[in-house]
Amino acid sequence: MRKIKIISLVLTIVLSGNMLFGQSIDDGKKLLYHEKFISAKNAFNSLVTTNPNNADAVYWLGQTLIGLEDTVGAKALYQKALQSNPNVPLLLVGMGHVQLLQNNTNDARNAFETAINLSKGKDANVLNAIGRANVDAKAGDIPYAIDKLKLAADKDKKNPDIWGNLGDAYRKMTDGANAQVAYEGALAIDPKYAKASFMIGRIYQTQGRVQEGIYLKYYNNAMTEDPAYGPVYLWLVDYY
Numbered sequence: 001m002r003k004i005k006i007i008s009l010v011l012t013i014v015l016s017g018n019m020l021f022g023q024s025i026d027d028g029k030k031l032l033y034h035e036k037f038i039s040a041k042n043a044f045n046s047l048v049t050t051n052p053n054n055a056d057a058v059y060w061l062g063q064t065l066i067g068l069e070d071t072v073g074a075k076a077l078y079q080k081a082l083q084s085n086p087n088v089p090l091l092l093v094g095m096g097h098v099q100l101l102q103n104n105t106n107d108a109r110n111a112f113e114t115a116i117n118l119s120k121g122k123d124a125n126v127l128n129a130i131g132r133a134n135v136d137a138k139a140g141d142i143p144y145a146i147d148k149l150k151l152a153a154d155k156d157k158k159n160p161d162i163w164g165n166l167g168d169a170y171r172k173m174t175d176g177a178n179a180q181v182a183y184e185g186a187l188a189i190d191p192k193y194a195k196a197s198f199m200i201g202r203i204y205q206t207q208g209r210v211q212e213g214i215y216l217k218y219y220n221n222a223m224t225e226d227p228a229y230g231p232v233y234l235w236l237v238d239y240y
Helices: 002-021 025-033 038-051 055-067 069-085 087-101 106-116 124-136 142-155 160-172 178-187 195-203 211-225 230-239
Strands: none
Touching: 002 055, 025 038, 025 055, 055 069, 055 087, 069 087, 087 106, 087 124, 106 124, 106 142, 124 142, 124 160, 142 160, 160 178, 160 195, 178 195, 195 211, 195 230, 211 230
């Protein structure tokens, strides 16, 4: 019986390890999208530990740390990575994001523009990351974010996240009409992109109880589109 328990324990450890190390960048991004920050951090940590030069994994690990409000940790991570790879556009954007969060707007803009120049303005992921950074940070430049996100959408017509970030940018400008158009653009690309339905619901909720039927419909749509999308549940808990 003791041998069986030991074998079971070993199998559990091995399988857990295989699950962890078998995760990809996309798996980590999905966890981050669902706001499962600790799981996302573990996934990206695993990838970075395996290959410290995996710039995509480093970038997304930094974004996860930012989501966990560990700006100091994100800055240290990006600084260390840039010492070895100073001309990687995504790492520069990550550092620019941190600089915006620390209100160093000039340094942030220099980092963003350097990233654009290094990628010749053709990398939709870089442009999208710049837009995301400027929307996320209080010191961000929203018109600048919108410009870069529109360029990103022109270069990558199959990424709903770009349109989701564009919707967030318009929403931050209190332009609900254009925000909804952008979120609907995300849903046109991926009908299961629950964030878009959730955020459209948020737009209607700002108009008060008179729109209750509409915004609750969009929240329900989000739960149907992606039952694992956590933010809508948290919002409804607070609401009720």
